Amino acid sequence: MPNPSPAPSPILSPVLFVSHGAPTFAVEPGEAGASLAALGQALPRPSAVVVISPHWRTRGGVRIGTSQAPATIHDFGGFPEALYRLQYPAPGQPALAAQIQSLLGAAGWPATPDPQRGLDHGAWVPLLHLLPAADVPVVQVSLPAPLTPADAVRFGQALRPLREQGVLIVASGSLTHNLYEFRGAAPGAAEYVVEFARWTAETLRRGQIGKLLAYRDLAPDAERAHPTDEHFLPLFIALGAAGEDYALRVLAGGVVHGVLAMDSYLFDSPQARTQRAQPAQQEVTA
Numbered sequence: 001m002p003n004p005s006p007a008p009s010p011i012l013s014p015v016l017f018v019s020h021g022a023p024t025f026a027v028e029p030g031e032a033g034a035s036l037a038a039l040g041q042a043l044p045r046p047s048a049v050v051v052i053s054p055h056w057r058t059r060g061g062v063r064i065g066t067s068q069a070p071a072t073i074h075d076f077g078g079f080p081e082a083l084y085r086l087q088y089p090a091p092g093q094p095a096l097a098a099q100i101q102s103l104l105g106a107a108g109w110p111a112t113p114d115p116q117r118g119l120d121h122g123a124w125v126p127l128l129h130l131l132p133a134a135d136v137p138v139v140q141v142s143l144p145a146p147l148t149p150a151d152a153v154r155f156g157q158a159l160r161p162l163r164e165q166g167v168l169i170v171a172s173g174s175l176t177h178n179l180y181e182f183r184g185a186a187p188g189a190a191e192y193v194v195e196f197a198r199w200t201a202e203t204l205r206r207g208q209i210g211k212l213l214a215y216r217d218l219a220p221d222a223e224r225a226h227p228t229d230e231h232f233l234p235l236f237i238a239l240g241a242a243g244e245d246y247a248l249r250v251l252a253g254g255v256v257h258g259v260l261a262m263d264s265y266l267f268d269s270p271q272a273r274t275q276r277a278q279p280a281q282q283e284v285t286a
Contacts, residue, residue: 012163014268017238018126019175021260023076026086026125032253032262036129047166048093048137053122054230058142062111065140066097071118088124093137107158122172149213149236156240169241173234175261176225189255192221197261204248242267
């Protein structure tokens, strides 16, 4: 009697770095919104979403949203009234939040629960396009400050085991984020924005993580693309959660307001992508 075949490895959930743009992204989806909507329809339904956004930064430790019904936070001003009427009523998942607290603590990141915290626009706006039914549980985790790119990778590594449970990790930020130029941006995409986006995608495709960690010295116009780095740090969290052996998919988003590159990146394990692409095979017994 032949030895039984080993059980197949679980298909890991992918990791998503998403450019969330300006709050108006919620009502002006454009190319980036269409890309996220198509992705949401193509991916297997996640068991939950864990989202990290630069609009919730905490010093002295990480905080984790534990509300069973996290509120939709409209953390912006001066925008059209329609934005303030939008809601994203996804449920929370306190049990998952407790597990995240344990994982982070074991990796040296002290974390505490926050039962009052809702979802800021860096979380709910992209999810509005990705999972519009708002029926998948969402847990938001704060972005610790201060944080270096290398620390952000380590932070993402602590969250990696969640992928084995079908949890979709969404690191929300912005591929470029120069708000000093936002209001006075000329029509069309600024050349430095296009070049920075091109460099980042090519560096990721080549798996040159060390080069990416030194982006402020090596990337074209890095200081102009990111005068401060909090909106780029989520990319490194995504890389840590993805691991070194990843299959990259670039979700085209174009450039809005002249200076906000809206591309997003999906990191999948190569074996997971292969298994998803293959039809299910019937089990054969001897």
